[in-house]
Each structure stands twice: as structure tokens, then as C-alpha cells.
Amino acid sequence: xxNISQPAPNRTRWLTQETLxxxxxxxxxxxxxxxxxxxxxxxxxxxxxxxxxxxxxxxFIGLANYQRLIDDPQFWKSLAITSTYVLVNIPFQxxxxxxxxxxxxxxxxxxxxxxIIFMPYLIPMLMVMLIWMTILHYDFGPVNxxxxxxxxxxxxxxxMGQELIIPTIAMINTWRYVGYTALLFFAGLQTIPLELYxxxxxxxxxxxxxxRTITLPLLRPxxxxxxxxxxxxxxxxxDSVAVATVPSGGPGDATRVIFWYIVNQAFVRFNMGYAAxxxxxxxxxxxxxxxxxxxxxxxxxxxxx
Amino acid sequence: xxxxxxxxxxxxxxxxxxxxxRIVAWVFLSAWLLITLLPLWWIVRMAFxxxxxxxxxxxxFLPVNFTWDAFKRVLGTIPVSEAIAQGGYSRxxxxxxxxxxxxxxxxxxxxxxxVFNAMAAYAFARLKxxxxxxIFNIYILALIMPTVLNLIPNFILIHxxxxxxxxxxxxxxxxxxxxxxxxxxxxFFLGLNRDLEDAARIDGAGIIGVFWHVALPISLPPLxxxxxxxxxxxxxxxxxxxxxxxxxxxxxxTVLTVALAVFRAQQQTGLPDYxxxxxxxxxxxxxxxxxxxxxxRNAVDSIQFSGIK
Numbered sequence: 079x080x081n082i083s084q085p086a087p088n089r090t091r092w093l094t095q096e097t098l099x100x101x102x103x104x105x106x107x108x109x110x111x112x113x114x115x116x117x118x119x120x121x122x123x124x125x126x127x128x129x130x131x132x133x134x135x136x137x138f139i140g141l142a143n144y145q146r147l148i149d150d151p152q153f154w155k156s157l158a159i160t161s162t163y164v165l166v167n168i169p170f171q172x173x174x175x176x177x178x179x180x181x182x183x184x185x186x187x188x189x190x191x192x193x194i195i196f197m198p199y200l201i202p203m204l205m206v207m208l209i210w211m212t213i214l215h216y217d218f219g220p221v222n223x224x225x226x227x228x229x230x231x232x233x234x235x236x237x238m239g240q241e242l243i244i245p246t247i248a249m250i251n252t253w254r255y256v257g258y259t260a261l262l263f264f265a266g267l268q269t270i271p272l273e274l275y276x277x278x279x280x281x282x283x284x285x286x287x288x289x290r291t292i293t294l295p296l297l298r299p300x301x302x303x304x305x306x307x308x309x310x311x312x313x314x315x316x317d318s319v320a321v322a323t324v325p326s327g328g329p330g331d332a333t334r335v336i337f338w339y340i341v342n343q344a345f346v347r348f349n350m351g352y353a354a355x356x357x358x359x360x361x362x363x364x365x366x367x368x369x370x371x372x373x374x375x376x377x378x379x380x381x382x383x
Numbered sequence: 384x385x386x387x388x389x390x391x392x393x394x395x396x397x398x399x400x401x402x403x404x405r406i407v408a409w410v411f412l413s414a415w416l417l418i419t420l421l422p423l424w425w426i427v428r429m430a431f432x433x434x435x436x437x438x439x440x441x442x443x444f445l446p447v448n449f450t451w452d453a454f455k456r457v458l459g460t461i462p463v464s465e466a467i468a469q470g471g472y473s474r475x476x477x478x479x480x481x482x483x484x485x486x487x488x489x490x491x492x493x494x495x496x497x498v499f500n501a502m503a504a505y506a507f508a509r510l511k512x513x514x515x516x517x518i519f520n521i522y523i524l525a526l527i528m529p530t531v532l533n534l535i536p537n538f539i540l541i542h543x544x545x546x547x548x549x550x551x552x553x554x555x556x557x558x559x560x561x562x563x564x565x566x567x568x569x570x571f572f573l574g575l576n577r578d579l580e581d582a583a584r585i586d587g588a589g590i591i592g593v594f595w596h597v598a599l600p601i602s603l604p605p606l607x608x609x610x611x612x613x614x615x616x617x618x619x620x621x622x623x624x625x626x627x628x629x630x631x632x633x634x635x636x637t638v639l640t641v642a643l644a645v646f647r648a649q650q651q652t653g654l655p656d657y658x659x660x661x662x663x664x665x666x667x668x669x670x671x672x673x674x675x676x677x678x679x680r681n682a683v684d685s686i687q688f689s690g691i692k
Binding site for chain 1: 404405408409411412415416418419420422423425426437438442499500502503505506507510511512513515518521522524525527528529530531533534535536537538539540542556557558559561562565590594615618620621622625626630640644647648657660661664667668671672675
């Protein structure tokens with residue numbers, strides 16, 4: 079009815095139809111993102127202020143879960159274990175990936191080489207753990223077999239023992255992800271104009287200087303992306319721990335990372351409210367990591383302008 | 384003459400240094416290729432070994448007493464008594480069922496992802512409607528927000544729907560696509576020349592017709608990319624299928640990764656059936672390997688893409 083007064087009724091009708099089709103197109107996707115990504119985040123915050131346990135009616139208990147979290151020695155211990163994991167995993171993975179990317183970039187464009195380097199990423203973390211657990215097995219793993227051959231039975235290393243389990247898992251994780259990360263760096267290297275290198279070479283700059291003043295700064299957007307995703311991902315480490323160790327987070331309590339503790343509270347003890355508070359803590363850590371990276375590296379802005 | 388000589392010498396010195404650098408780089412790259420390939424060989428080596436003799440030959444490079452037993456055990460083609468005699472685990476592994484479950488979950492997620500991501504991406508890139516850019520900000524938000532908070536509320540939602548321990552419970556959160564998928568495909572549509580679409584529209588095609596007959600067919604490469612990424616993620620996923628699928632207690636909702644984890648967890652004492660686990664791992668890798676062989680280049684390129692989002 080309103081259309082009658084419009085100067086271009088056809089156009090208005092077309093617009094209406096376009097709007098209608100557009101909504102038809104976006105509604106399923108919007109529903110998915112809202113119901114399973116955005117609302118759960120809000121609900122997660124809300125849950126952390128309740129004593130939800132999946133069975134009884136949840137009631138609002140204010141900051142009690144957070145008070146408990148601050149007084150909970152297991153939370154701080156889990157945070158320390160997770161941090162150890164991150165501190166081994168991230169430097170190794172990032173430096174190794176960058177070195178591999180540089181080597182590939184210099185030596186070969188072979189898709190086969192890239193494919194092999196990338197292959198571990200195709201194997202589920204869980205199975206990667208199973209493979210390495212057999213390879214590093216104290217009694218019948220080939221690595222300890224070799225060590226025994228060289229230095230006798232005492233030269234063997236208990237990779238899965240209480241002391242080394244977290245660094246071991248971190249290194250195994252590096253093995254799986256380094257190819258993926260190297261490909262990201264490799265893609266980044268390809269965007270750097272070759273003229274820059276030619277100019278530097280004519281000026282007689284050393285390899286190290288070229289790397290420091292050209293390659294590294296121009297890779298910054300990729301580096302920030304890699305650091306944010308791998309740091310945030312590392313703080314959420316769970317799959318590898320779940321299979322490497324018995325459900326109790328053993329050996330001893332050596333692998334009780336934060337996510338193990340969240341899962342333990344949520345799905346073993348059904349303390350959904352407290353588990354949500356732990357998750358909020360991890361959420362805040364993740365946001366802080368992203369924010370620090372973004373502001374420290376002035377992300378998004380490449381020196382290429 | 385001597386000046387020329389010293390110049391040559393200097394040149395060859397830089398050349399030599401460069402050559403040395405290349406050799407070091409090759410050694411490094413080859414070493415890493417070896418570290419990558421050896422564990423993959425170890426899967427094959429263990430899967431074809433005889434379980435009972437594994438301990439006696441821990442470091443042999445070839446399978447210990449080559450046999451298909453582990454595969455037979457895992458696929459359930461031999462009776463349980465025989466499996467136990469081989470050193471396998473007494474609980475039968477319903478491998479085909481887990482494989483079927485994994486296929487259903489992955490197919491639904493990949494297909495749902497293609498359809499709903501493409502539709503939404505097309506609307507955001509090409510159609511004009513009020514509030515479009517504001518609504519798209521929701522996607523940006525979903526993309527940059529850490530997902531760590533989502534596990535528990537999503538589990539509670541699935542629990543309230545009564546879907547814990549069912550396949551639809553596993554599929555639900557990813558069936559309608561992802562913020563990344565919409566974002567990625569929207570970028571593609573934005574960069575696409577719209578002449579073809581305009582021409583089709585002038586010829587009288589409707590919006591849906593243009594989307595279906597013009598835009599989608601020329602979008603096959605990015606659709607393949609997003610499908611490969613979704614496939615790898617879903618096929619390999621453990622955490623969500625584990626909790627939503629009832630932590631391995633519901634056979635009908637147990638995917639392969641979960642089955643293998645449970646299989647492993649139940650064998651904490653004694654010598655676990657390592658050959659069986661490796662055989663299972665190897666079989667579960669077949670679809671990924673096939674995809675990799677056929678569209679390997681595209682897969683590698685896809686991964687490189689994902690970093691430039």
C-alpha cells in the first residue's frame with residue numbers, strides 16, 4: 079500500500095524482494111553464529127556467577143566462584159603447568175617454523191617438500207600422541223633403544239615421567255603444528271617484494287642484517303597472527319594431555335593443565351558454575367594475549383604500507 | 384693481472400660462503416623432513432607388527448614378523464577369543480560403526496558449511512539490505528572472540544535439548560556454518576567481477592537464480608578450500624565429539640578419535656594393544672590421505688590462505 083506513494087515503485091519492490099532474499103540467505107548462518115558462539119559466551123559469563131550443576135535449579139551466588147578460584151591452589155598450580163607448556167611450545171614452534179619457511183623459500187618451491195612438512199597437521203592430535211608415546215616409550219621405544227645402545231640402560235630418558243611429561247607434550251605439539259605454521263610464514267615471505275632484497279644485496283648488507291631489517295619487519299602481520307593463535311591455543315591445551323595421561327591428570331598431578339581442571343570440574347564433578355569461572359579466567363588470559371600482541375607489534379600495519 | 388686474481392678470489396669466497404649456507408640449509412631441511420617422516424613410518428611399522436613379539440624387537444626398523452592381525456582385530460573380522468590370544472584387548476572395537484559416525488558428522492558439517500556459509504557470504508557481499516554492515520559486525524566479533532567459554536554452555540544447551548550422546552548433538556554447533564567460513568567466502572565474492580552476475584540479471588534471472596547458476600559455479604575453488612579446511616577440522620576433532628557424544632559411552636555417537644582415546648584409556652595396565660591402535664590410526668587416516676593425494680596442492684594452498692584472514 080505504501081508503495082503507491084513512492085516515485086519508483088518498481089525499484090522499491092525490487093529492494094523489498096532483495097531484502098527478503100538476503101534475510102533468507104543469512105538467517106541459518108546468523109542463527110548458528112548467535113546460538114552456538116555469541117550466546118554461549120554471554121551464558122558462560124552468567125554461569126560463572128551461579129552454582130549450576132546440571133541437575134538442581136541454579137541460583138545466583140555473586141562472586142563466590144571467583145573468590146573460590148583465587149583461594150584454590152589447584153587453579154594456580156594448573157596455571158603454572160600450562161605456562162610451562164606454553165613457554166616450551168611457543169618459542170620452539172615459532173623459531174623452528176620461521177627457520178623452515180626461510181629454508182624452503184631459499185632452497186625449493188617444491189610442493190612435495192611443503193606437503194611433507196605439513197603432513198603431521200593432518201593427523202589428529204590424539205593419534206599423534208599415541209605414535210610418539212610408542213616412539214618415546216621407556217622400555218620399547220626406538221629412541222630409548224638408541225640411547226641404551228649408546229650409553230647403557232641408565233642413559234634412557236623417562237619422557238613420559240612426571241618431570242618431563244609437559245615439555246615432552248609441548249615438543250610433540252610442536253612436531254604437529256610446525257609445518258602448518260611454516261606454511262603461514264612461507265605465504266608471508268612470498269608477499270615481500272624481491273626488489274628489496276636485490277637492493278640490500280647491492281648495498282652489501284649481510285644475511286643477518288637483511289633478515290633483521292627486511293624479512294622480520296615485513297613478516298609482522300603473519301607473526302602476530304601466528305603468535306596470537308598459537309598462544310591462545312596453547313593455553314587451551316587439552317587433547318594431547320587427555321590421551322597421554324590417565325584421566326586423573328597424571329602421572330601424579332603433572333599434567334593438570336587449566337583445561338583439564340575445567341573439564342574435571344564440569345564433567346566429572348558437575349560444578350558447571352565453578353568450571354565457567356575457570357573458563358572466564360582462561361578467556362581473560364586469551365584476550366590479554368591478543369591485546370598485548372596487537373599493541374606490541376602494531377598488528378595489521380605492515381611496513382610495506 | 385694480480386688485481387683480477389684477487390677479485391676472482393674474493394668473488395669465489397662469497398660464492399663459497401653462499402654455497403656453505405645452502406648446504407647448511409639443506410641439511411637442516413632434510414633433517415626435519417626425516418623427523419617428520421620417521422614417526423609416520425612408525426605407524427605403518429607398528430600396525431603390521433605381531434603384537435606378542437613387539438617387546439622383543441623394540442627398535443627394528445621393519446615390522447616385527449609382518450602380519451595383518453592388527454587390522455583384523457580392529458575391524459572385528461576375527462572372534463574376540465582369537466583377538467585376546469593375539470594380545471589384543473577383550474572389548475570389541477566397533478570400528479565400522481565409529482567410521483560411519485565419523486562420516487556422518489563430517490559430511491553434515493562440510494555440506495552444511497558449504498550451503499549456509501555460501502548463502503550468507505553472498506548476501507553480505509552482493510545484496511543490499513538495511514543493517515547489513517551492522518549484522519556483519521556480529522561475524523567479526525564471533526571471529527575474534529576466544530571460544531574457550533563456549534564448551535560448557537554449548538554442552539548445557541545440548542543437554543537441555545536431550546541430545547547428549549547423539550550424532551545431532553555433535554553436529555549441531557557446526558552444521559549452520561562458521562563465522563570464518565562466511566568471512567572467507569565474502570572476501571572472495573567481494574573480489575569477484577560482477578559483470579557475469581549483472582548480465583544474468585539483465586537477462587531476467589532472479590537473485591536466487593543468479594546465486595545458484597552464476598555465482599556458485601565460479602566459486603568452486605574457494606568452496607573447495609573451505610571444505611578441505613572443514614573436513615580436516617571435523618574429521619580430526621576430539622574435544623566436542625567426546626563430550627557431546629557421551630564420552631565414549633554411547634556407541635552410536637562415538638567417532639573414531641573418541642573410540643581410539645577410550646580404547647587407549649581402558650588399557651592403562653599391562654601392555655596396551657599398540658599394534659591395534661596403530662592399525663586403527665592408519666585406517667582412520669585413509670580419507671585424509673586420499674583427499675591430500677587428489678587435491679594436495681589445493682590443500683596446502685588452503686592452509687596458507689587461512690593465515691591471511
